[in-house]
Amino acid sequence: MAHLDYDPPLKQAVQDVTRHIAYLKAERNLPGCSVALVHGDEIVWTEGFGLADHSRGIPASPRSVYKIASLTKLFTACLLMVLREEGMLNLDDPLSQYVPTVRVMNPFPDPQPLTFRQIAAHMAGLPTNVTEGEKAAGEDANTRDLLRWLRDTELILPPMSQYHYSNVGYAVMGHVLSVIGGMPYRKLLRHRIIDPLGLKSATFELKNVPKDRLAIGYRPYDEEGPKNGRPLRTAIHKDPGITAPVGGLYGSVLDLAKFVSWQFYKGARAPDRPLGTLALREMHAPVAVERDWTGGTSIGWRTGIISGFTYIGHMGGLAGYSSEIIAVPRLKLGFVALTNMDSTVGGICWGALARLIPLYAERLAKSE
Numbered sequence: 001m002a003h004l005d006y007d008p009p010l011k012q013a014v015q016d017v018t019r020h021i022a023y024l025k026a027e028r029n030l031p032g033c034s035v036a037l038v039h040g041d042e043i044v045w046t047e048g049f050g051l052a053d054h055s056r057g058i059p060a061s062p063r064s065v066y067k068i069a070s071l072t073k074l075f076t077a078c079l080l081m082v083l084r085e086e087g088m089l090n091l092d093d094p095l096s097q098y099v100p101t102v103r104v105m106n107p108f109p110d111p112q113p114l115t116f117r118q119i120a121a122h123m124a125g126l127p128t129n130v131t132e133g134e135k136a137a138g139e140d141a142n143t144r145d146l147l148r149w150l151r152d153t154e155l156i157l158p159p160m161s162q163y164h165y166s167n168v169g170y171a172v173m174g175h176v177l178s179v180i181g182g183m184p185y186r187k188l189l190r191h192r193i194i195d196p197l198g199l200k201s202a203t204f205e206l207k208n209v210p211k212d213r214l215a216i217g218y219r220p221y222d223e224e225g226p227k228n229g230r231p232l233r234t235a236i237h238k239d240p241g242i243t244a245p246v247g248g249l250y251g252s253v254l255d256l257a258k259f260v261s262w263q264f265y266k267g268a269r270a271p272d273r274p275l276g277t278l279a280l281r282e283m284h285a286p287v288a289v290e291r292d293w294t295g296g297t298s299i300g301w302r303t304g305i306i307s308g309f310t311y312i313g314h315m316g317g318l319a320g321y322s323s324e325i326i327a328v329p330r331l332k333l334g335f336v337a338l339t340n341m342d343s344t345v346g347g348i349c350w351g352a353l354a355r356l357i358p359l360y361a362e363r364l365a366k367s368e
Helices: 008-027 069-085 116-120 143-151 167-181 185-197 241-247 253-262 277-284 348-367
Strands: 032-039 042-053 295-297 302-306 309-318 321-328 333-339
Touching: 008 032, 008 042, 008 348, 032 253, 032 348, 042 253, 069 116, 069 167, 069 185, 069 241, 069 253, 069 277, 069 309, 069 321, 116 167, 143 167, 143 241, 167 185, 167 241, 185 241, 185 253, 253 321, 253 333, 302 348, 309 348, 321 348, 333 348
Parallel strands: none
Antiparallel strands: 032 042, 032 333, 295 302, 302 309, 309 321, 321 333
Protein backbone atom coordinates (compact mmCIF):
# COMPACT_ATOMS: atom_id res chain seq x y z
CA MET A 1 0.00 0.00 0.00
CA ALA A 2 1.30 3.44 -0.92
CA HIS A 3 2.80 5.71 1.74
CA LEU A 4 0.78 8.85 1.12
CA ASP A 5 3.09 11.02 3.21
CA TYR A 6 5.76 10.53 0.53
CA ASP A 7 3.39 11.67 -2.22
CA PRO A 8 1.81 15.02 -1.24
CA PRO A 9 -0.29 15.46 -4.44
CA LEU A 10 -1.78 11.98 -4.03
CA LYS A 11 -2.31 12.59 -0.33
CA GLN A 12 -4.24 15.77 -1.16
CA ALA A 13 -6.36 13.93 -3.73
CA VAL A 14 -7.16 11.16 -1.24
CA GLN A 15 -8.13 13.76 1.36
CA ASP A 16 -10.54 15.26 -1.20
CA VAL A 17 -11.97 11.79 -1.84
CA THR A 18 -12.34 11.23 1.89
CA ARG A 19 -14.34 14.44 2.28
CA HIS A 20 -16.51 13.45 -0.70
CA ILE A 21 -17.33 10.07 0.83
CA ALA A 22 -17.92 11.51 4.29
CA TYR A 23 -20.37 14.00 2.76
CA LEU A 24 -22.31 11.27 0.93
CA LYS A 25 -22.34 9.10 4.03
CA ALA A 26 -23.90 11.88 6.09
CA GLU A 27 -26.32 12.93 3.35
CA ARG A 28 -27.62 9.38 2.88
CA ASN A 29 -27.53 8.31 6.54
CA LEU A 30 -25.25 5.47 5.53
CA PRO A 31 -24.47 3.03 8.34
CA GLY A 32 -21.10 2.01 6.91
CA CYS A 33 -18.93 1.99 3.83
CA SER A 34 -15.61 0.48 2.78
CA VAL A 35 -13.57 1.65 -0.20
CA ALA A 36 -10.36 0.83 -2.05
CA LEU A 37 -8.24 2.69 -4.60
CA VAL A 38 -6.20 0.61 -7.05
CA HIS A 39 -3.43 1.67 -9.40
CA GLY A 40 -1.87 -1.05 -11.51
CA ASP A 41 -1.02 -3.97 -9.28
CA GLU A 42 -0.98 -1.84 -6.12
CA ILE A 43 -3.75 -1.18 -3.62
CA VAL A 44 -2.98 2.49 -3.05
CA TRP A 45 -5.47 3.30 -0.30
CA THR A 46 -8.28 1.63 1.61
CA GLU A 47 -10.58 2.98 4.29
CA GLY A 48 -13.71 2.24 6.26
CA PHE A 49 -16.37 4.80 7.18
CA GLY A 50 -19.02 4.42 9.84
CA LEU A 51 -20.10 1.11 11.33
CA ALA A 52 -20.28 -2.40 9.94
CA ASP A 53 -22.42 -3.49 12.89
CA HIS A 54 -24.43 -0.88 14.82
CA SER A 55 -25.59 -3.18 17.60
CA ARG A 56 -22.03 -4.13 18.52
CA GLY A 57 -20.34 -0.88 17.51
CA ILE A 58 -17.96 -2.59 15.09
CA PRO A 59 -16.40 -0.07 12.68
CA ALA A 60 -16.43 -0.61 8.95
CA SER A 61 -12.96 -1.43 7.67
CA PRO A 62 -11.25 -2.66 4.49
CA ARG A 63 -11.57 -6.19 5.92
CA SER A 64 -15.33 -5.92 6.47
CA VAL A 65 -17.24 -8.49 4.40
CA TYR A 66 -20.35 -7.37 2.52
CA LYS A 67 -22.69 -9.00 0.06
CA ILE A 68 -21.32 -7.75 -3.23
CA ALA A 69 -24.67 -8.35 -4.98
CA SER A 70 -24.56 -8.06 -8.78
CA LEU A 71 -20.81 -7.58 -8.86
CA THR A 72 -20.99 -11.38 -8.74
CA LYS A 73 -21.99 -11.20 -12.43
CA LEU A 74 -18.48 -9.96 -13.25
CA PHE A 75 -17.10 -13.17 -11.78
CA THR A 76 -19.61 -15.23 -13.76
CA ALA A 77 -18.57 -13.40 -16.94
CA CYS A 78 -14.91 -14.09 -16.16
CA LEU A 79 -15.74 -17.76 -15.63
CA LEU A 80 -17.36 -17.77 -19.07
CA MET A 81 -14.15 -16.41 -20.57
CA VAL A 82 -11.96 -18.89 -18.69
CA LEU A 83 -13.94 -21.82 -20.08
CA ARG A 84 -13.71 -20.25 -23.53
CA GLU A 85 -9.94 -19.94 -23.16
CA GLU A 86 -9.81 -23.62 -22.19
CA GLY A 87 -11.57 -24.51 -25.45
CA MET A 88 -14.78 -25.69 -23.79
CA LEU A 89 -17.12 -23.25 -25.55
CA ASN A 90 -17.32 -20.30 -27.94
CA LEU A 91 -18.99 -17.01 -27.07
CA ASP A 92 -21.36 -17.25 -30.02
CA ASP A 93 -22.45 -20.79 -29.23
CA PRO A 94 -26.12 -21.20 -28.28
CA LEU A 95 -26.60 -22.22 -24.65
CA SER A 96 -28.97 -24.91 -25.92
CA GLN A 97 -25.99 -26.60 -27.61
CA TYR A 98 -24.86 -27.65 -24.13
CA VAL A 99 -28.19 -27.79 -22.29
CA PRO A 100 -30.99 -28.53 -24.79
CA THR A 101 -33.70 -27.58 -22.26
CA VAL A 102 -32.60 -23.91 -22.43
CA ARG A 103 -35.37 -22.56 -24.63
CA VAL A 104 -37.38 -19.35 -24.76
CA MET A 105 -40.22 -18.16 -26.98
CA ASN A 106 -38.95 -15.66 -29.54
CA PRO A 107 -41.81 -13.79 -31.27
CA PHE A 108 -39.48 -11.63 -33.35
CA PRO A 109 -38.32 -12.10 -36.97
CA ASP A 110 -35.45 -14.51 -37.63
CA PRO A 111 -35.56 -16.28 -34.23
CA GLN A 112 -32.27 -17.88 -33.21
CA PRO A 113 -31.12 -19.62 -30.01
CA LEU A 114 -29.64 -17.32 -27.36
CA THR A 115 -25.85 -17.16 -27.19
CA PHE A 116 -23.36 -16.67 -24.37
CA ARG A 117 -22.24 -13.33 -25.80
CA GLN A 118 -25.80 -11.98 -25.90
CA ILE A 119 -26.55 -13.00 -22.32
CA ALA A 120 -23.20 -11.88 -20.90
CA ALA A 121 -23.72 -8.41 -22.42
CA HIS A 122 -27.42 -8.19 -21.45
CA MET A 123 -28.35 -8.04 -25.14
CA ALA A 124 -30.45 -11.21 -25.29
CA GLY A 125 -33.84 -9.51 -24.84
CA LEU A 126 -34.64 -11.54 -21.74
CA PRO A 127 -36.80 -10.21 -18.87
CA THR A 128 -34.96 -8.73 -15.90
CA ASN A 129 -36.44 -11.14 -13.35
CA VAL A 130 -38.69 -14.15 -13.09
CA THR A 131 -42.33 -13.10 -12.91
CA GLU A 132 -43.36 -12.55 -9.29
CA GLY A 133 -45.48 -15.40 -7.95
CA GLU A 134 -44.01 -18.02 -10.28
CA LYS A 135 -42.51 -21.14 -8.71
CA ALA A 136 -39.17 -20.28 -10.32
CA ALA A 137 -39.14 -17.06 -8.25
CA GLY A 138 -39.62 -18.83 -4.91
CA GLU A 139 -36.99 -19.52 -2.27
CA ASP A 140 -37.06 -23.23 -3.04
CA ALA A 141 -36.85 -22.82 -6.81
CA ASN A 142 -34.44 -25.06 -8.64
CA THR A 143 -32.90 -25.03 -12.08
CA ARG A 144 -35.69 -27.19 -13.49
CA ASP A 145 -38.26 -24.61 -12.31
CA LEU A 146 -36.25 -21.80 -13.91
CA LEU A 147 -35.87 -23.54 -17.26
CA ARG A 148 -39.55 -24.50 -17.29
CA TRP A 149 -40.51 -20.87 -16.67
CA LEU A 150 -38.10 -19.72 -19.39
CA ARG A 151 -39.54 -22.16 -21.91
CA ASP A 152 -42.99 -20.60 -21.40
CA THR A 153 -41.72 -16.99 -21.49
CA GLU A 154 -41.40 -14.62 -24.44
CA LEU A 155 -38.43 -12.41 -25.10
CA ILE A 156 -39.32 -8.77 -24.49
CA LEU A 157 -36.88 -7.41 -27.10
CA PRO A 158 -35.23 -8.80 -30.23
CA PRO A 159 -31.74 -10.11 -29.36
CA MET A 160 -28.93 -7.62 -30.03
CA SER A 161 -31.40 -4.76 -30.52
CA GLN A 162 -31.18 -3.00 -27.16
CA TYR A 163 -29.51 -3.32 -23.76
CA HIS A 164 -31.83 -4.82 -21.17
CA TYR A 165 -30.39 -5.97 -17.84
CA SER A 166 -31.32 -9.56 -17.05
CA ASN A 167 -30.79 -11.47 -13.82
CA VAL A 168 -32.60 -14.37 -15.46
CA GLY A 169 -29.95 -14.59 -18.17
CA TYR A 170 -27.08 -14.84 -15.71
CA ALA A 171 -28.88 -17.46 -13.61
CA VAL A 172 -29.39 -19.62 -16.70
CA MET A 173 -25.85 -19.00 -17.96
CA GLY A 174 -24.37 -19.95 -14.58
CA HIS A 175 -26.20 -23.28 -14.76
CA VAL A 176 -24.95 -23.97 -18.28
CA LEU A 177 -21.38 -23.11 -17.29
CA SER A 178 -21.60 -25.59 -14.43
CA VAL A 179 -22.71 -28.29 -16.87
CA ILE A 180 -19.83 -27.49 -19.23
CA GLY A 181 -17.32 -27.26 -16.38
CA GLY A 182 -18.46 -30.53 -14.87
CA MET A 183 -19.07 -29.30 -11.33
CA PRO A 184 -21.51 -27.09 -9.38
CA TYR A 185 -21.25 -23.39 -10.18
CA ARG A 186 -19.97 -22.33 -6.76
CA LYS A 187 -17.22 -24.94 -6.76
CA LEU A 188 -16.32 -24.16 -10.36
CA LEU A 189 -16.00 -20.42 -9.66
CA ARG A 190 -13.83 -21.06 -6.62
CA HIS A 191 -11.60 -23.46 -8.54
CA ARG A 192 -11.17 -21.27 -11.64
CA ILE A 193 -11.36 -17.68 -10.30
CA ILE A 194 -11.55 -17.15 -6.52
CA ASP A 195 -8.67 -19.34 -5.35
CA PRO A 196 -6.24 -18.51 -8.20
CA LEU A 197 -6.68 -14.79 -7.52
CA GLY A 198 -6.27 -15.30 -3.76
CA LEU A 199 -9.60 -13.74 -2.79
CA LYS A 200 -9.55 -14.90 0.80
CA SER A 201 -12.88 -13.47 1.97
CA ALA A 202 -14.93 -14.36 -1.12
CA THR A 203 -17.61 -16.93 -0.35
CA PHE A 204 -21.21 -17.82 -1.09
CA GLU A 205 -21.85 -19.15 2.42
CA LEU A 206 -22.63 -16.82 5.30
CA LYS A 207 -21.25 -19.40 7.74
CA ASN A 208 -17.78 -18.83 6.25
CA VAL A 209 -17.77 -15.13 7.15
CA PRO A 210 -16.26 -14.39 10.60
CA LYS A 211 -18.93 -12.70 12.73
CA ASP A 212 -16.63 -9.84 13.71
CA ARG A 213 -16.00 -9.04 10.03
CA LEU A 214 -19.55 -9.27 8.66
CA ALA A 215 -21.05 -5.95 7.64
CA ILE A 216 -24.66 -6.18 8.78
CA GLY A 217 -26.99 -5.12 5.99
CA TYR A 218 -29.56 -2.45 6.86
CA ARG A 219 -32.71 -1.34 5.08
CA PRO A 220 -33.39 2.37 4.49
CA TYR A 221 -35.18 4.54 7.01
CA ASP A 222 -38.96 4.78 6.69
CA GLU A 223 -40.98 8.00 6.69
CA GLU A 224 -40.54 8.36 10.47
CA GLY A 225 -36.82 8.83 10.04
CA PRO A 226 -34.00 7.26 12.06
CA LYS A 227 -34.62 5.97 15.56
CA ASN A 228 -31.81 6.37 18.06
CA GLY A 229 -29.50 7.10 15.16
CA ARG A 230 -29.81 3.58 13.79
CA PRO A 231 -31.36 2.07 10.68
CA LEU A 232 -34.77 0.54 11.36
CA ARG A 233 -34.37 -2.93 9.94
CA THR A 234 -31.63 -5.42 9.29
CA ALA A 235 -31.48 -7.42 6.08
CA ILE A 236 -32.22 -11.14 6.10
CA HIS A 237 -29.49 -13.40 4.73
CA LYS A 238 -30.76 -16.22 2.52
CA ASP A 239 -28.87 -18.81 0.54
CA PRO A 240 -28.91 -17.51 -3.06
CA GLY A 241 -29.82 -20.90 -4.50
CA ILE A 242 -30.08 -20.78 -8.30
CA THR A 243 -29.31 -17.05 -8.24
CA ALA A 244 -25.75 -17.58 -6.96
CA PRO A 245 -24.27 -16.60 -10.38
CA VAL A 246 -26.41 -13.45 -10.31
CA GLY A 247 -25.57 -11.91 -6.95
CA GLY A 248 -24.64 -14.49 -4.33
CA LEU A 249 -21.05 -13.63 -3.38
CA TYR A 250 -19.79 -12.09 -0.16
CA GLY A 251 -16.46 -10.28 -0.22
CA SER A 252 -14.38 -7.35 0.98
CA VAL A 253 -12.98 -4.34 -0.84
CA LEU A 254 -9.57 -6.01 -0.52
CA ASP A 255 -10.87 -8.95 -2.56
CA LEU A 256 -12.41 -6.67 -5.14
CA ALA A 257 -9.28 -4.53 -5.31
CA LYS A 258 -7.36 -7.65 -6.39
CA PHE A 259 -10.05 -8.35 -8.95
CA VAL A 260 -9.76 -4.82 -10.33
CA SER A 261 -5.97 -5.00 -10.44
CA TRP A 262 -6.28 -8.19 -12.50
CA GLN A 263 -8.13 -6.18 -15.16
CA PHE A 264 -4.88 -4.26 -15.81
CA TYR A 265 -2.70 -7.37 -16.07
CA LYS A 266 -0.26 -7.57 -18.96
CA GLY A 267 0.79 -11.08 -19.87
CA ALA A 268 -0.36 -14.56 -20.73
CA ARG A 269 -2.61 -16.75 -18.61
CA ALA A 270 -0.85 -17.94 -15.47
CA PRO A 271 -1.78 -20.00 -12.40
CA ASP A 272 -2.66 -16.82 -10.48
CA ARG A 273 -4.09 -14.99 -13.53
CA PRO A 274 -6.93 -17.07 -14.99
CA LEU A 275 -7.19 -14.77 -18.03
CA GLY A 276 -4.43 -13.10 -20.00
CA THR A 277 -4.29 -9.63 -21.49
CA LEU A 278 -6.06 -10.41 -24.77
CA ALA A 279 -9.03 -12.10 -23.11
CA LEU A 280 -9.38 -9.30 -20.57
CA ARG A 281 -9.23 -6.71 -23.34
CA GLU A 282 -11.91 -8.65 -25.21
CA MET A 283 -14.12 -8.53 -22.12
CA HIS A 284 -13.72 -4.76 -21.87
CA ALA A 285 -14.52 -4.11 -25.56
CA PRO A 286 -18.14 -3.15 -26.29
CA VAL A 287 -20.47 -5.80 -27.65
CA ALA A 288 -22.99 -3.04 -28.39
CA VAL A 289 -23.19 0.73 -27.86
CA GLU A 290 -26.03 2.99 -26.84
CA ARG A 291 -27.93 4.66 -29.67
CA ASP A 292 -26.45 8.04 -28.71
CA TRP A 293 -22.94 6.52 -28.46
CA THR A 294 -22.50 7.72 -24.86
CA GLY A 295 -21.84 4.24 -23.49
CA GLY A 296 -22.06 0.57 -24.17
CA THR A 297 -22.13 -2.95 -22.82
CA SER A 298 -19.44 -5.62 -22.94
CA ILE A 299 -18.85 -9.11 -21.56
CA GLY A 300 -20.07 -8.47 -18.02
CA TRP A 301 -19.18 -4.77 -17.89
CA ARG A 302 -20.84 -1.47 -18.74
CA THR A 303 -18.61 1.01 -20.57
CA GLY A 304 -18.60 4.76 -20.96
CA ILE A 305 -16.54 7.93 -20.56
CA ILE A 306 -15.39 9.55 -17.34
CA SER A 307 -13.24 12.70 -17.37
CA GLY A 308 -12.26 12.00 -20.97
CA PHE A 309 -11.26 8.36 -20.42
CA THR A 310 -13.05 5.11 -21.21
CA TYR A 311 -14.18 3.26 -18.11
CA ILE A 312 -15.56 -0.17 -17.35
CA GLY A 313 -17.92 -0.53 -14.41
CA HIS A 314 -20.70 -2.37 -12.67
CA MET A 315 -23.09 -1.71 -9.79
CA GLY A 316 -24.92 -4.08 -7.48
CA GLY A 317 -27.72 -3.95 -4.96
CA LEU A 318 -29.59 -6.33 -2.68
CA ALA A 319 -31.62 -5.84 0.46
CA GLY A 320 -29.19 -4.22 2.87
CA TYR A 321 -26.24 -3.83 0.50
CA SER A 322 -25.00 -1.87 -2.49
CA SER A 323 -21.74 -2.09 -4.39
CA GLU A 324 -19.81 -0.58 -7.27
CA ILE A 325 -16.60 -0.95 -9.26
CA ILE A 326 -15.33 1.57 -11.80
CA ALA A 327 -11.99 1.08 -13.55
CA VAL A 328 -10.10 3.13 -16.14
CA PRO A 329 -7.88 0.71 -18.08
CA ARG A 330 -5.83 3.43 -19.83
CA LEU A 331 -4.72 4.80 -16.46
CA LYS A 332 -4.71 1.40 -14.71
CA LEU A 333 -6.86 3.12 -12.11
CA GLY A 334 -9.84 1.67 -10.26
CA PHE A 335 -12.10 2.36 -7.31
CA VAL A 336 -14.30 0.00 -5.29
CA ALA A 337 -17.08 0.89 -2.84
CA LEU A 338 -19.26 -1.37 -0.69
CA THR A 339 -22.02 -0.13 1.61
CA ASN A 340 -24.33 -1.87 4.06
CA MET A 341 -27.60 -0.22 3.06
CA ASP A 342 -29.80 -0.42 -0.04
CA SER A 343 -29.25 1.86 -3.03
CA THR A 344 -26.63 4.07 -1.41
CA VAL A 345 -23.42 3.49 -3.39
CA GLY A 346 -24.13 5.69 -6.42
CA GLY A 347 -21.70 8.57 -6.86
CA ILE A 348 -19.01 7.28 -4.50
CA CYS A 349 -16.76 5.71 -7.13
CA TRP A 350 -17.60 8.29 -9.79
CA GLY A 351 -16.87 11.21 -7.49
CA ALA A 352 -13.68 9.60 -6.22
CA LEU A 353 -12.32 8.99 -9.71
CA ALA A 354 -13.29 12.47 -10.87
CA ARG A 355 -10.94 13.75 -8.15
CA LEU A 356 -8.15 11.25 -8.92
CA ILE A 357 -8.08 11.03 -12.71
CA PRO A 358 -6.48 14.47 -13.31
CA LEU A 359 -3.50 13.52 -11.14
CA TYR A 360 -2.96 10.12 -12.74
CA ALA A 361 -3.57 11.45 -16.25
CA GLU A 362 -0.91 14.11 -15.73
CA ARG A 363 1.55 11.51 -14.48
CA LEU A 364 0.83 9.24 -17.44
CA ALA A 365 1.35 12.10 -19.89
CA LYS A 366 4.72 12.91 -18.33
CA SER A 367 5.84 9.29 -18.50
CA GLU A 368 5.06 8.87 -22.19
